[in-house]
Amino acid sequence: MKFIHTADWHLGNTMHDIDRTRETGAFLEWLKAEIETIGAQALVIAGDIFDVVNPSNIAKTQYYKFLASLLTTKCSNVIVVGGNHDSGTLLDAPAGILDALNIRVIGSINNRKVDDLVIELKDGEGHVIGICCAVPFMRNLELEQFYKGASSDEDLLKRLYADVYSHAVELRGNRNIPIIATGHLYAANLSGRDAEVAGENEVIPETSVDDGVREVVGTLGNVDVTTFPSELDYVALGHIHYTSMVAKNPKVRYSGSPFVMGFDEANCKRYVLTVDVAQGMVPVVEKIEVPKAVRFEQFKGDIETLKLKLRNLEKELVAKPMETYVDLLLTSGDFVSLNDALEAEESGKHFVVKRHRISRDVLRGVKGFDDCVESTKQYTKEDYFRMLIATNLQENDESEEVKNQYDKFISLFNEAVSKAHEA
Template identity: 35%
Template sequence: MKILHTADWHLGKKLEQNERTEEHQDFLNWLIVKLKTECIDVLLIAGDIFDTGSPSNTALEQYYRFLRQVKNTCCREVIIIGGNHDSVSTLDAPKELLRYFNVHVVGGVPEVFTDQVIEIADNEGNIELVVCAVPFLRDRDIRLSISGETTDERQERIRIGIAQHYHNFVEHISTFKLQGIPVIATGHLFAAGSSTSDSEKEIHVGNLAQVAGDQFPVEFDYIALGHIHRPQVVNKMEHIRYCGSPIPLSFSENDDAKQVVIVEFKGAEMTSMKVHEVPCYRKLIRIKGNLEQVKSKLRLLEDQQCKYHSWVEIQVLTEANIADLEEQLHHFKADKPFIERFFIRQHKLKPAKSLEEMPEEAFSLQDLAPKAVFIKCCEAEYGEADFTDLIESFDEIMEQMNQREN
């Protein structure tokens, strides 16, 4: 029994309005080939299939075309869980139809708890594997609101709720364990000690809400996690893993080796766990320093030999705004034909604050409303420049959030 673990596709994801559709399609094509060559029995997709709750028609077409192509491989079952970016209703809408094609979708926590327990059987009907398909756990799934609770109390209740949700499976999988059937769990969460990148949106913020590896039930033979885009092992426990995103979703992931994980069982015993690196189709490069340092690093850039031309983020550290910065850097592209696009940012160096100033500022920040904090951030970033459009966008977002909460 061979299982392939992948996650965080973020189909439809753009990088500052620049399409990533071709890179995603290349990965999906590679994955179909991998399912065939490795003769994978079960495919696990651990959340964030789409980048937004309202995916584009192009993203939806990629998703359904991929599921159709899986049927031409030796992969017998596909299990998909929802992530924090996914819409539960979007994922769940076709699940009854997809079940006829052995595609199991758990977009959100179902009303019947045991609907998360998926049995994988052979052609004779003998159960070979059990998957506890746990999607992203929202607050309403794991805790009751308590008026007057502090932030720390709320975070502690979230952490306990997440851990308890997994422990609730123990009574439902004990029979399978006694029969020597391996049990796998999925999850889309932030485990304690995980290393994040800029492209991840925090799920449950704060150390108290992070579930440590030893808080998962020992009955799980492998735990396939999603949300963190950097591949990593949780708490040095090899069987609890983030496979990471298949393509770099931000410049902070420029040095990450993208991968999928293939786990093999013979009966109840895990006989193999191998990492398979995903090819890099477009290199994202980050350059940071003062103007002279940036120019020096640009001169040294070499062709990364990828399918698509590189995108380069340039962070210039400066004490004053450089009006002609783009003009100064533009000619470097002429000498580097493998570079398609620059993403240029100026970061103003701020004078260090005295110790006397810092406590006063920290105290006053606690008393500010969210909009006031946002305005201060804009002032710190843009100085006297006009950022009215950002304030208007902030007001619109806050209004949408209020409507959803109500």
């Protein structure tokens, strides 16, 4: 059985107020063409179809139009499971209609039984070619309600995967067909964030980045690979936005998101995975790079480095125009106003700078800032106001007049806050 594994579309996302409708539309057109080109028999979408629980009408229209467009292809199976950004109720609402089109949606486990999560996959002639254990994102409370009466120390997630696999084996009988599963969670022991840079087998620390991933806590927040029955022929995961294997296991993978979800992801290539799987065999997995419809860049350095990178970017875009957004971070040198210092490099160019930031190391050089950046300190509203003033004081300006003005500002600030609370 040959299928495409993808996840984390986040339709309707507006990262830093960027309208991404054209970008997501271009991806969906490309994905349909890839499905036709490789002859995929199934499409598996492992959660976070939408960015928010109440997506815009535009986002919902893109989703349904794409699903309808697959009816003209040889892709005879579509599996959609909910993610932590999705509303399970919203996804499940049209299930009756979509089921008739062989588009199976499992938005949540609420009001479902184990056998509801196990789905036969068929070819265009109706022959069963595989079985999918379609497991969506679940909160701990949903798992506890699913297994009412379970002991408090039982690993309910592991039990669920064991139960759906057991039911799939029973359903398979003596047929020589593969069994795959889905999940939307945070697995432990992931491979490198960028295989081209880190090496596919390099394990990286689990750090937080500006990637739009909402933290998953509880039993779903750090899942060991042993949670998934080892006899499963493939596990299609969602939630992590870069392509990765879990515990170096070629059968348990994240496809990653086809889109940049934060500027920290700007340099990561985006993929969907094609999976050729047979019962009891190591799956053949190929990464297909998603073409860029929009370019994102994150530049770091001192002010001269930032200027040079912006000039080089402009030259590239003059030669090859593309909608482009930039994030800038001043990491060394003297504190300056980036808006003023880079105005000539940004004005009237073929890119848009969406964010200017200054690192803590640079801010430490601003007089008055160190007084309120103790790592263990709980900041008060006065602390934040002090930082704001510190970044705008003239160098070496410690006159009595400035100190008096600061005290006056603090008094006015506290008065304004008190009035706001009273209102």
